[in-house]
Amino acid sequence: MTKQLDLNDYKQGIADLYNRRSQTYDDSKWHLRICQHLVEYSHVSSRQHILDIGTGTGHLAIEAARIVGEGGRVIGVDISSGMLELARCKVEALGLRNVEFQLADAESLNFSANSFDQILCANTFPWIEDKEATLRVWHLFLKPGGVIGIHTPADTAYVGYVVLREIFEKYGVLLEASNRIGTLEMCQNLFVDAGFEVIEIKTEQHGNYINLEQAKATWEGISRPPLAKYRNLSSKLSSEQLVKAKAEFEAKLEALQTEQGVWDELTTWYILGRKPETETLNSRESAT
Ligand SMILES: C[S@@+](CC[C@H](N)C(=O)[O-])C[C@H]1O[C@@H](n2cnc3c(N)ncnc32)[C@H](O)[C@@H]1O
Known part of the structure; x- marks a missing residue:
């Protein structure tokens, strides 16, 4: 019998989204490149035990499995059975025997304490x-001295979201950044509060030109599941205000248009932390 997950509406929306996207997901090399960089920056090495959170079609898990070798082990978890199906096919075709995929929610995992050398999470x-609570749980699974590596777009990424936030702020509505964490400082604090030492943050500058219609489509995206729950705009603004805000949003994007299109900034962070060898009060706690 196929294992089913008991997901809330938000997570079921994500699983459905990626089940639909799974067949074409590997067409773009963007995610693969991010995974390769995260594996490189976190210094995955021979014989390590690695947990790949939100493994998708297994890009990172496969890269890591090649490095850890027969003496190591990689577990990839994901809530999308469609994505995992592809990951399993790829691993089988490659003949990798040190990687396993589990259909599981990254926020309610059940591994033994101190069981991984690295926990990596790309894209x-x-x-x-619940990022705070989840990081604390992952902290538990990591061996003392183990490494956590998280990749996330910066809060300045995706022009549509940036302009949207600016416009809504004028109406007194604060929207989350597209990375749903916020600034680099907020990311660091999140890590420290969960008990990690931040060892390094790598920043990569990416971006590309998109056409105006693609940029404007951000407006529609925010009111579709799964993120509609967080950006329930219709309950925050009247319909007149929404019409006005949309016109302002589009005008601002039009003003950003150049001959090549609209520049879609995609600054990317890799936040690398370590679980201390011995647990002490974290610096933010001890300061209070
Ligand atoms: C953009 S894909 C990234 C996949 C892979 N890490 C990569 O970089 O190619 C995001 C993945 O996260 C998974 N995901 C989202 N929320 C999750 C959760 N709570 N638990 C496990 N997987 C989750 C999605 O199903 C999807 O496969």
Whole structure:
């Protein structure tokens, strides 16, 4: 019998979204590149035990499995059975025997304490609903001295979201950044509060030109599941205000248009932390 997950509406929305996207997900090399960089920056090495959170079609898990070798082990977890199906096919075709995929919610995992050398999460952390609580749980699974590596877009990423936030702020509505964490300082604090030492933050500058229609489509995206729950705009503004805000949003994007299109900034962070060898009060707690 196929295992089913008991997901709330938000997470079921994510699982459905990726089940639909799974067949074409590997067409773009963007996610693969991010995974390769995260594996490189976190220094995955031979014989390690790695947990890949939101493994998707297994890009990171496969990269890591090649490095850890037969003496190591990689577990990839995801809530999308469609994505995992592809990941399993790829691993089988490659003949990798040290990687396993589990259909599981990253926010309610049940591994033994101190069981992984590294916990890595690429292109997935913004989806996590309760980031603080989840990081604390992952902290438990990591061996003392173990490494956590999270990739996330910066809060300045995605022009549509940036302009949207600016416009809504004028109406007194504060929207989350597209990374749903916020600034680099907020990311660091999140790590420290969960008990990690932040060892390094790598920043990569990416971006590309998109056409005006793509940029404007951000407006529609915010009112569709799964994120509609967080950005329930119709309950925050009257319909007249929404019409006005949309016109202002579009005008601002039009003003940003160049001959090549609208620049879609995609600054990317890799936040690398470590579980201390011996637990002490974290610096933010001890300061209070
Ligand atoms: C953009 S894909 C990233 C996949 C892979 N890490 C990569 O970089 O190619 C995001 C993945 O996170 C998964 N995901 C989102 N929320 C999750 C959760 N709470 N638990 C496990 N997986 C989750 C989605 O199903 C999806 O496969």
